[in-house]
Amino acid sequence: MVWYLSAVFVATHSGRVRYRDVGADHPGTPVVFIHGAGASGAVWLPALRRLARRRRALAPDLPGHGRSEGGFTTLEQARDAVGLFCAAAGVTRAVLVGHSMGGAIALAAALAWPERVAGLGLVTTAGRFSVSPQTLQKVAAPSGGDWLADLGFSPACDPALRRAASATALTSDGPVRHQDFALLANLDLTAQLGALRLPAHVLGGADDLLLPPRLSEELAGAIPDAKLEILPRCGHFPMFEQEAAFVRWLDGLCAAAP
Numbered sequence: 358m359v360w361y362l363s364a365v366f367v368a369t370h371s372g373r374v375r376y377r378d379v380g381a382d383h384p385g386t387p388v389v390f391i392h393g394a395g396a397s398g399a400v401w402l403p404a405l406r407r408l409a410r411r412r413r414a415l416a417p418d419l420p421g422h423g424r425s426e427g428g429f430t431t432l433e434q435a436r437d438a439v440g441l442f443c444a445a446a447g448v449t450r451a452v453l454v455g456h457s458m459g460g461a462i463a464l465a466a467a468l469a470w471p472e473r474v475a476g477l478g479l480v481t482t483a484g485r486f487s488v489s490p491q492t493l494q495k496v497a498a499p500s501g502g503d504w505l506a507d508l509g510f511s512p513a514c515d516p517a518l519r520r521a522a523s524a525t526a527l528t529s530d531g532p533v534r535h536q537d538f539a540l541l542a543n544l545d546l547t548a549q550l551g552a553l554r555l556p557a558h559v560l561g562g563a564d565d566l567l568l569p570p571r572l573s574e575e576l577a578g579a580i581p582d583a584k585l586e587i588l589p590r591c592g593h594f595p596m597f598e599q600e601a602a603f604v605r606w607l608d609g610l611c612a613a614a615p
Contacts, residue, residue, distance in 0.1 A: 372426030376417035379409035393457030394537035397423030454478035476614025483572035488542035497535035511564035522597035556613035562591035
């Protein structure tokens with residue numbers, strides 16, 4: 358088993374990308390985790406620790422996030438950044454697991470390169486997004502991370518866990534948060550999703566106020582044969598709020614895309 362606690366970098370055309378890479382010696386299709394808006398690959402640390410025992414898993418910081426160089430302003434640029442990262446890391450085919458904005462990036466990659474995506478794990482995300490000018494203003498403010506935390510976690514979440522998860526999940530500054538949310542404004546992939554032919558598992562949170570569970574239901578309904586699960590007492594961050602249930606869901610996805 359390989360487990361990196363320090364930063365590891367790979368060079369791409371858009372600059373150096375920091376990533377975490379575990380379980381490199383294991384067989385099976387690698388899993389590439391794509392984080393959400395204003396976050397970094399650190400949100401996937403609990404999942405990486407679990408997967409390290411049985412499958413290769415990689416979690417990059419997207420360009421301009423965490424300690425990765427570069428940046429992006431469109432979904433296509435973000436999608437291509439993931440493709441460049443996979444090529445540089447020697448991953449020719451992967452299961453993509455995307456959270457929130459990362460789910461939209463994973464969908465875009467599966468639509469563009471179906472032969473390279475073995476399965477999709479779509480975590481508290483959607484096929485269409487609507488971001489108001491007021492929301493863009495709030496996330497860009499210095500207090501934008503606190504505002505997202507207020508909406509992002511279930512009332513049932515332990516306060517100490519919420520503080521720790523927020524410190525990991527909401528690390529970017531206002532301009533990066535604004536860039537990410539602006540990318541999602543009025544994005545709608547719904548009409549294209551019927552073309553997907555691969556295992557797709559959708560996970561929603563019953564208490565998610567950022568992307569309510571009805572959007573998870575709509576997303577699963579738009580992808581042929583997609584599996585849907587809505588976690589009770591869970592908000593926008595199931596990898597923290599319901600870690601055991603999240604890992605069980607992840608195991609089911611990996612079994613469907615060996």
